[in-house]
Amino acid sequence: MEAGDIRVRRGDLTAFCRSVFENRGMSPEEAEVTAEVLVSADAFGIPSHGVGRLRRYVSGLDTGLMLPRESGETVLESESSLVVDAKGAMGPPVSVRVMGTVIEKAEQTGAAFGAVRNSNHFGIAGYYARMALSRDMLGIAMTNTAALGVPTFGREAFFGTNPIAFAAPAGTEEPFVLDMSTTVVTRGKVEVYERRGDVLPEGWAVDRTGKSARDPGSLLSGMQERRGGGILPLGGLDTLLGGHKGYGLAVMVDILCALLSGGPFGRGVYDTPESSARVSHFFGAVRIDRFRDPVEFRADMDRMLRELRACPPAEGRDRVWYAGLPEAEHARETERRGVPLSRKTWEMLRELGAETGARLPSEMP
Amino acid sequence: MEAGDIRVRRGDLTAFCRSVFENRGMSPEEAEVTAEVLVSADAFGIPSHGVGRLRRYVSGLDTGLMLPRESGETVLESESSLVVDAKGAMGPPVSVRVMGTVIEKAEQTGAAFGAVRNSNHFGIAGYYARMALSRDMLGIAMTNTAALGVPTFGREAFFGTNPIAFAAPAGTEEPFVLDMSTTVVTRGKVEVYERRGDVLPEGWAVDRTGKSARDPGSLLSGMQERRGGGILPLGGLDTLLGGHKGYGLAVMVDILCALLSGGPFGRGVYDTPESSARVSHFFGAVRIDRFRDPVEFRADMDRMLRELRACPPAEGRDRVWYAGLPEAEHARETERRGVPLSRKTWEMLRELGAETGARLPSEMP
Numbered sequence: 092m093e094a095g096d097i098r099v100r101r102g103d104l105t106a107f108c109r110s111v112f113e114n115r116g117m118s119p120e121e122a123e124v125t126a127e128v129l130v131s132a133d134a135f136g137i138p139s140h141g142v143g144r145l146r147r148y149v150s151g152l153d154t155g156l157m158l159p160r161e162s163g164e165t166v167l168e169s170e171s172s173l174v175v176d177a178k179g180a181m182g183p184p185v186s187v188r189v190m191g192t193v194i195e196k197a198e199q200t201g202a203a204f205g206a207v208r209n210s211n212h213f214g215i216a217g218y219y220a221r222m223a224l225s226r227d228m229l230g231i232a233m234t235n236t237a238a239l240g241v242p243t244f245g246r247e248a249f250f251g252t253n254p255i256a257f258a259a260p261a262g263t264e265e266p267f268v269l270d271m272s273t274t275v276v277t278r279g280k281v282e283v284y285e286r287r288g289d290v291l292p293e294g295w296a297v298d299r300t301g302k303s304a305r306d307p308g309s310l311l312s313g314m315q316e317r318r319g320g321g322i323l324p325l326g327g328l329d330t331l332l333g334g335h336k337g338y339g340l341a342v343m344v345d346i347l348c349a350l351l352s353g354g355p356f357g358r359g360v361y362d363t364p365e366s367s368a369r370v371s372h373f374f375g376a377v378r379i380d381r382f383r384d385p386v387e388f389r390a391d392m393d394r395m396l397r398e399l400r401a402c403p404p405a406e407g408r409d410r411v412w413y414a415g416l417p418e419a420e421h422a423r424e425t426e427r428r429g430v431p432l433s434r435k436t437w438e439m440l441r442e443l444g445a446e447t448g449a450r451l452p453s454e455m456p
Numbered sequence: 457m458e459a460g461d462i463r464v465r466r467g468d469l470t471a472f473c474r475s476v477f478e479n480r481g482m483s484p485e486e487a488e489v490t491a492e493v494l495v496s497a498d499a500f501g502i503p504s505h506g507v508g509r510l511r512r513y514v515s516g517l518d519t520g521l522m523l524p525r526e527s528g529e530t531v532l533e534s535e536s537s538l539v540v541d542a543k544g545a546m547g548p549p550v551s552v553r554v555m556g557t558v559i560e561k562a563e564q565t566g567a568a569f570g571a572v573r574n575s576n577h578f579g580i581a582g583y584y585a586r587m588a589l590s591r592d593m594l595g596i597a598m599t600n601t602a603a604l605g606v607p608t609f610g611r612e613a614f615f616g617t618n619p620i621a622f623a624a625p626a627g628t629e630e631p632f633v634l635d636m637s638t639t640v641v642t643r644g645k646v647e648v649y650e651r652r653g654d655v656l657p658e659g660w661a662v663d664r665t666g667k668s669a670r671d672p673g674s675l676l677s678g679m680q681e682r683r684g685g686g687i688l689p690l691g692g693l694d695t696l697l698g699g700h701k702g703y704g705l706a707v708m709v710d711i712l713c714a715l716l717s718g719g720p721f722g723r724g725v726y727d728t729p730e731s732s733a734r735v736s737h738f739f740g741a742v743r744i745d746r747f748r749d750p751v752e753f754r755a756d757m758d759r760m761l762r763e764l765r766a767c768p769p770a771e772g773r774d775r776v777w778y779a780g781l782p783e784a785e786h787a788r789e790t791e792r793r794g795v796p797l798s799r800k801t802w803e804m805l806r807e808l809g810a811e812t813g814a815r816l817p818s819e820m821p
Contacts, residue, residue, distance in 0.1 A: 171536070171566035172746035201536035202567045206747055229711075242764060244773040249764065257708050259715070267711065269704035275697055294697050301770020319768075325698045326690055332640055332659050332697070333690045339634035339779040342764075343622050346594075346632065350624070350756050351747040357760055381537035382571055382716040391715050395722055399607060399614065399707075405666020408609040414704040 097437055098429030103452030105130045107440065108142060110449030115152040117159040121184040128183040128214040133430045136421035137270075139279045140215045143436045145443060147212075148181070157181050157211045162188070166353075171196055173205040174352050182213030182370070186232075190219040190374045194226055197376035204231075206347070207372040208354030216256035217270030217418070223258060223376045224266050227385040230258040231375035235348045238358040239314050240274045241321040243335040246301030248314060248321035249357050251370075252277045253344035258415070260379075262389035264396040268415030273340040274322045278314075281307050281322065294327035296320065303328060317361075347373040429455040462802055463794030468817030470495045472805065473507060475814030480517040482524040486549040493548040493579040498795045501786035502635075504644045505580045508801045510808060512577075513546070522546050522576045527553070531718075536561055538570035539717050547578030547735070551597075555584040555739045559591055562741035569596075571712070572737040573719030581621035582635030582783070588623060588741045589631050592750040595623040596740035600713045603723040604679050605639045606686040608700040611666030613679060613686035614722050616735075617642045618709035623780070625744075627754035629761040633780030638705040639687045643679075646672045646687065659692035661685065668693060682726075712738040794820040 108126035113119060125148070133141035151157030161180040165173065173192055177185045189205040196203035213219070216232040223230025236251030252272035259267045275295050284291055285307035298304040299319025313320040325337025349356035354371035379385045402411040425431075432440070444451040473491035478484060490513070498506035516522030526545040530538065538557055542550045554570040561568035578584070581597040588595025601616030617637035624632045640660050649656055650672035663669040664684025678685040690702025714721035719736035744750045767776040790796075797805070809816040 167747060169566050169746045172743075174747050200565050200567075201534050202565075202569060204567060204742065204747075242767055242776045242778075244769055245767040245776045246770045247768055249767060257704075259708075259711050267707060269701075269708055271698070271701040271704055273701075275691070292696055297770065301773065325701055326640070327692075327697055331657055332692055333636070333702075335779070336634075336636040336638075336690055337698075339622075339636055342632060342760075342778060343624075343634055345760070346624050346757070350753055350760065351744070353748055353752065353756075356756070357763055377569065378537075379716070381534045382532060382539050382569075383718055387718065388715055391718075391721070392711070395707075395710070395715065398722055402607055402610040402614060403612055404609050405611045405662065408666065411607045411610045413607075413707060414700070 096431045096433055098431050098455040099452035100455060101130060101134055101425060101430050104133070104142060104430050107444070107449050107452050108145060111145065111149065111443050111447050112152075112159075114447035114449060115149055115159065117152070117181065121159060121181060124187050125181055125183040128187070128218050130430065131218055132215045133432070134422045134425045135215070135217070135418035137215055137418070138431075138433065138436070139277065142432070142440065144212070146439050149443065151211060152181075163207070163209075171200040171203045173203075175205065175207045177207050177210035179209055179211065182211040182372075185210055186213045186219055186372055186374070187222070189372070190222050190230075190232065190376070193374045194223055194228065194376045197228055197378055198226070201381040202377045203375070205374045206352035207374075208349065208352035210370055210372055212370065213372055215270060216254045217258065217268050219374055220256035220258035220270070221266070221268060224260045226376070227260060227379050229377040229379065230256070231373070231377075232256040233344045233348055233373040235345050235356065235360055235371050237360050237362040237370075239278055239321050240324055240338075240341055241297055241301075243324065243330060243338045244301070246297060246299055247319050248317070250338075250341040250345055251360060252322075253341045253348075255340065255344060259392060260385075260389060261392035261396055264393045265416050265419035267392065267396065267413060268418065270414070271325075273325050273337050273344060275325055275327060275337070276322060278311070278322070281311060285311060294323065294332070296322045297328065344373070461796045461798055463796050463820040464817035465820060466495060466499060466790060466795050469498070469507060469795050472809070472814050472817050473510060476510065476514060476808050476812045477517075477524075479812035479814060480514055480524065482517070482546065486524060486546060489552050490546055490548040493552070493583050495795065496583055497580045498797070499787045499790045500580070500582070500783035502580055502783070503796075503798065503801070504642065507797070507805065509577070511804050514808065516576060528572070528574075536565040536568045538568075540570065540572045542572050542575035544574055544576065547576040547737075550575055551578045551584055551737055551739070552587070554737070555587050555595075555597065555741075558739045559588055559593065559741045562593055562743055563591070566746040567740070567742045569738065569740045571717035572739075573714065573717035575735055575737055577735065578737055580635060581619045582623065582633050584739055585621035585623035585635070586631070586633060589625045591741070592625060592744050594742040594744065595621070596738070596742075597621040598709045598713055598738040600710050600719075600721065600725055600736050602725050602727040602735075604643055604686050605689055605703075605706055606662055606666075608689065608695060608703045609666070611662060611664055612684050613682075615703075615706040615710055616725060617687075618706045618713075620705065620709060624757060625750075625754060626757040626761055629758045630781050630784035632757065632761065632778060633783065635779070636690075638690050638702050638709060640690055640692060640702070641687060643676070643687070646676060650676060659688065659697070661687045662693065709738070
């Protein structure tokens with residue numbers, strides 16, 4: 092939490108977003124789900140995917156890039172699979188529905204997967220992977236995104252930040268929930284460096300010649316105008332630190348999301364000024380009891396996660412954590428103290444409240 | 457290929473390895489499969505996992521860490537899943553058998569997975585993922601390995617190199633086959649730097665205080681004696697370049713391999729002087745036609761892979777490639793010119809030939 096942040100109750104914030112979405116023509120159910128997905132990102136401490144995006148969602152609804160009351164079309168279905176053409180629907184409602192169906196199918200067959208094409212921004216991938224946890228399943232969620240990542244040895248953007256989320260339940264420990272972009276960083280982090288006037292760390296991005304890019308401003312404008320340059324895959328420049336591995340993971344995500352669903356892939360996925368569009372998603376669920384007694388599995392998860400937490404930290408570090416733990420701790424603090432919002436986000440919410448008549452949450456003391 | 461390498465015919469090399477394995481008590485079928493998996497690594501240009509390991513496999517058989525004619529026990533099975541206790545069997549035969557069963561199950565249900573515990577080194581993960589390609593399926597293979605990777609913000613090894621392999625078929629293009637460790641590098645690369653007397657690149661490893669390690673000798677001895685320090689996860693030191701993501705992927709692999717199968721995990725997996733042992737694997741296969749006409753899928757794969765190959769290279773680079781392409785090109789060259797072997801490996805093969813009576817391949821001109 093930065094100085095100047097304010098805090099609001101989670102339920103109030105969700106209700107506010109729901110009202111805004113309903114004002115823009117979404118059904119109560121869609122509005123509820125979309126509000127819940129956005130607010131969960133803020134609760135988990137991932138504000139880049141939270142209500143700070145509300146204006147972009149509203150713009151998407153206003154311009155018709157994101158369609159309310161559009162539930163898409165199932166184009167192929169089997170006992171263990173599902174392909175949906177979202178037809179420009181809002182990302183969160185179609186994603187929650189498909190992941191729900193995938194879980195029901197996995198209940199029957201042990202493992203099931205769903206691929207969605209022609210969708211929109213779906214928020215945090217981890218939200219959908221987490222849906223499997225209470226069912227004693229492993230959860231998987233991925234999405235492709237607008238192209239901004241440069242292949243190893245290349246100099247033009249080809250793939251998106253293409254996040255991978257994977258969730259596994261534990262017993263008394265917080266669940267393991269990995270939710271990671273397969274690029275070194277996302278565009279948002281580059282924007283932060285630009286606002287601060289800082290040079291980019293070595294290993295984040297390349298310019299249009301394919302050499303290390305240090306100026307965030309020219310990187311962002313070059314990517315925006317598709318003049319070359321872009322963000323590096325996880326592992327960074329060339330192969331010395333494994334950049335080819337992040338590149339491979341990004342392509343894998345595109346295959347699972349877009350090539351399985353028949354959606355646009357690679358640089359065929361691009362942002363308009365209003366919003367990202369035509370993205371594809373991939374969801375999966377696997378029953379743990381098809382491998383092992385879930386009680387034993389959860390006990391071993393607890394053992395592993397406790398061992399990780401107990402790892403001696405490097406000099407100058409407080410502790411070792413694992414994926415999902417900081418998010419869970421942030422969410423608990425949020426329950427007590429409210430969801431933190433930056434001043435900038437708060438101002439945007441005030442404006443949207445004035446435009447839509449939605450009731451602004453009250454600031455917590 | 458380095459100066460001093462020699463080349464032998466692939467078939468001759470496979471026959472040699474088969475004879476050595478049979479001499480050590482393996483059945484003809486096991487010996488054939490294991491030889492084929494090892495030689496395929498050399499053919500693909502991955503000598504770290506090729507016949508250079510033959511002495512270690514023979515030692516494993518001699519000391520009883522790797523058991524010949526042991527087919528393990530199926531401990532749980534459903535229409536879409538399989539758990540096998542390998543009981544110390546050789547890695548490749550049990551892995552080929554389980555991946556084969558997973559593919560047959562996926563043929564019925566659309567998607568299936570298998571987990572194996574108490575196994576041994578299984579060679580290249582990509583070998584098993586590739587088995588799905590000719591069946592119009594996506595293939596997945598992973599394994600945990602002896603602990604040498606340090607969690608983000610930690611200073612002691614907890615997880616292995618934990619590779620992920622993912623294979624997707626194409627039409628006329630070479631298939632996409634990702635096969636990557638989730639650490640920045642493997643132990644073998646650190647050993648190369650030690651032999652050369654070079655300092656390690658920044659971002660590969662930490663010492664026992666958790667600071668960047670540059671001396672390969674003290675890193676290797678520290679890891680060997682479990683005194684602290686180790687190799688960093690993909691993404692490197694701390695979180696600036698995404699080290700927490702590689703850390704998360706490594707834990708995900710351990711969950712899928714060891715926690716699903718009930719095998720040892722984390723630092724419970726360790727090398728003896730003779731060989732790595734008690735590792736766990738994970739295999740998966742997904743039918744493409746449960747999502748989309750495989751002909752269309754392959755056509756889109758071709759389109760994407762051609763677009764990747766046609767990406768303009770960075771200044772000073774020849775070309776952009778994709779995962780699986782260099783391996784396929786290396787294998788083609790191998791068909792023409794023979795499998796390259798280092799002088800060191802060749803000497804080891806000569807010794808093993810003398811010990812076992814196996815007929816050494818003749819050198820190609």
